[in-house]
Amino acid sequence: MALDGNTLRTRxxxxxxxxxSLRLFNARGEANVTTATIAGALxxxxxxxxxxxxxKERIVEALFERFEARIDMDPQPSGGAAQAIEDLxxxxxxxxxxxxxxxxxxxxxxxLLARNRRLRDVFNRIIDHKLAAVDALCADLVAAGAMRATPxxxxxxxRNVLVVATYWLNYQSIRKRRDDLSAADLGTGAHxxxxxxxxxxLGEARAHLDALSRPYID
Amino acid sequence: MALDGNTLRTRxxxxxxxxxSLRLFNARGEANVTTATIAGALxxxxxxxxxxxxxKERIVEALFERFEARIDMDPQPSGGAAQAIEDLxxxxxxxxxxxxxxxxxxxxxxxLLARNRRLRDVFNRIIDHKLAAVDALCADLVAAGAMRATPxxxxxxxRNVLVVATYWLNYQSIRKRRDDLSAADLGTGAHxxxxxxxxxxLGEARAHLDALSRPYID
DNA sequence: GTCTATATAGGGATAGAC
DNA sequence: GTCTATCCCTATATAGAC
Numbered sequence: 001m002a003l004d005g006n007t008l009r010t011r012x013x014x015x016x017x018x019x020x021s022l023r024l025f026n027a028r029g030e031a032n033v034t035t036a037t038i039a040g041a042l043x044x045x046x047x048x049x050x051x052x053x054x055x056k057e058r059i060v061e062a063l064f065e066r067f068e069a070r071i072d073m074d075p076q077p078s079g080g081a082a083q084a085i086e087d088l089x090x091x092x093x094x095x096x097x098x099x100x101x102x103x104x105x106x107x108x109x110x111x112l113l114a115r116n117r118r119l120r121d122v123f124n125r126i127i128d129h130k131l132a133a134v135d136a137l138c139a140d141l142v143a144a145g146a147m148r149a150t151p152x153x154x155x156x157x158x159r160n161v162l163v164v165a166t167y168w169l170n171y172q173s174i175r176k177r178r179d180d181l182s183a184a185d186l187g188t189g190a191h192x193x194x195x196x197x198x199x200x201x202l203g204e205a206r207a208h209l210d211a212l213s214r215p216y217i218d
Numbered sequence: 219m220a221l222d223g224n225t226l227r228t229r230x231x232x233x234x235x236x237x238x239s240l241r242l243f244n245a246r247g248e249a250n251v252t253t254a255t256i257a258g259a260l261x262x263x264x265x266x267x268x269x270x271x272x273x274k275e276r277i278v279e280a281l282f283e284r285f286e287a288r289i290d291m292d293p294q295p296s297g298g299a300a301q302a303i304e305d306l307x308x309x310x311x312x313x314x315x316x317x318x319x320x321x322x323x324x325x326x327x328x329x330l331l332a333r334n335r336r337l338r339d340v341f342n343r344i345i346d347h348k349l350a351a352v353d354a355l356c357a358d359l360v361a362a363g364a365m366r367a368t369p370x371x372x373x374x375x376x377r378n379v380l381v382v383a384t385y386w387l388n389y390q391s392i393r394k395r396r397d398d399l400s401a402a403d404l405g406t407g408a409h410x411x412x413x414x415x416x417x418x419x420l421g422e423a424r425a426h427l428d429a430l431s432r433p434y435i436d
Numbered sequence: 437g438t439c440t441a442t443a444t445a446g447g448g449a450t451a452g453a454c
Numbered sequence: 455g456t457c458t459a460t461c462c463c464t465a466t467a468t469a470g471a472c
Contacts, residue, residue: 006437009437010437013437013438029328029329029332031249031329032329034464034465034466035465035466035467036464036465036466044438044439045438045439045440046439046440046466046467047438047439047440047441047467047468047469048437048438048439050466050468051437051438052437054467055466055467056465056466107326107328107329108325108326108328108329109388109392110247110325110326110388110391110396111247111249111250111325111326113392114247114396120392123392124393127392127393152435153413156409156410156413157413159410160378160382160410160413160414162389163382163385163386163389163410164378164381164382166385166389167384167385167388167389168381170327170385171380171381171384171385173328174327174328174331174338174341174342174345175342175345178328178332191374192374192377192378192381195374195375195378196378196414199417199418200417217370224455227455228455231456252446252447252448253447253448253449254446254447254448262456262457263456263457263458264448264449264457264458265449265450265451265456265457265458265459266455266456266457268448268449268450269455269456270455272449273448273449274447274448274449
């Protein structure tokens with residue numbers, strides 16, 4: 001069924017609102033961006049903004065849904081230990097990039113999830129998913145003889161991977177001035193996360209990982 | 219010089235305000251606690267509260283100063299590898315306890331430090347201090363033959379220790395319901411942090427650390 | 437769909453009496 | 455030192471015209 005002109009225009013406006021909101025939220029923090037600011041940046045009236053979104057929380061929810069779709073990916077099942085290391089590396093970068101794009105969600109994650117039950121549940125499902133993915137990747141590496149770790153060690157390790165990946169940008173934004181934060185810091189983040197895994201790797205795999213992360217040392 | 223009755227009363231009132239603010243901030247998050255709420259909980263008028271603190275931020279700053287004094291401790295310099303492991307364990311518990319007591323600071327750390335330059339600088343000095351302490355502890359362990367790690371590995375490791383220690387409670391508060399969070403979760407946190415160090419430890423030291431953290435596995 | 441104008445509410449903070 | 459009353463500002467959200 002074809003879309004008429006007005007429907008198309010509505011969609012474009014919704015898109016503009018979401019894009020600008022994301023930009024402003026990431027730059028200043030969601031709590032520090034008013035609906036009037038968003039409307040103003042788009043040279044649009046507040047009334048018009050509220051025509052498209054019932055309230056500010058709906059904008060946040062819409063952005064969260066996109067984030068959810070964006071970050072919901074699985075590492076490629078791989079053949080061979082060397083390939084598994086590469087896959088881990090790539091997967092980590094993709095995940096960190098998604099977090100970077102929606103980094104406003106990670107500032108004040110506590111408050112955001114505390115005030116919105118739905119977001120909280122979804123976010124926890126994402127974490128569960130990621131924990132399982134890391135766990136599976138490690139199990140594969142152990143099976144391939146590229147890693148030595150007990151299932152218990154892997155569980156604890158996976159949790160640390162999640163903590164560091166989740167909060168890396170927050171930590172960096174404290175250590176540098178927030179404005180200086182850039183996508184380049186993702187490389188350092190990936191390095192930090194992979195260094196959690198490194199000491200459990202054996203021979204070839206360990207060397208391979210070291211070679212991959214070397215450029216990102218800082 | 220002796221204090222007169224009024225001065226003593228003032229001090230007591232200041233203490234009551236700080237204690238109640240800390241309690242409420244930790245329970246609900248600083249942004250979700252109004253000055254009227256604090257005053258009400260103390261059965262005190264808002265005007266009176268403002269007699270003792272020029273504004274809400276001053277209350278936060280006063281609490282932060284206490285946190286700073288509370289967390290500013292050094293690990294005991296130790297003799298012997300086994301002793302060093304025990305020291306690390308104890309030190310970590312003390313630090314995590316301090317964070318627990320002032321956990322409201324760690325929710326919305328970004329916003330808090332972004333809006334208050336002084337707090338930001340002080341907090342970064344604390345982190346610098348802790349990074350140096352972890353670094354020194356690891357260097358001691360290496361010197362004692364209880365750890366194998368390059369200086370570069372130690373630097374990256376120390377950073378991961380800081381990230382996990384700093385954000386552990388935030389992670390837990392997402393994973394559990396925030397109200398269910400308790401001081402007992404500090405044990406799990408200590409376990410997570412120490413598991414970062416464990417794979418670099420050798421023989422005795424490793425076994426010793428495993429034995430210490432075993433009760434906290436969850 | 438978009439605008440202008442405005443209602444509404446909450447929270448930080450102050451004035452002035454006691 | 456403490457209270458009551460209230461100001462003031464900001465931000466969300468709505469009403470109604472175009």
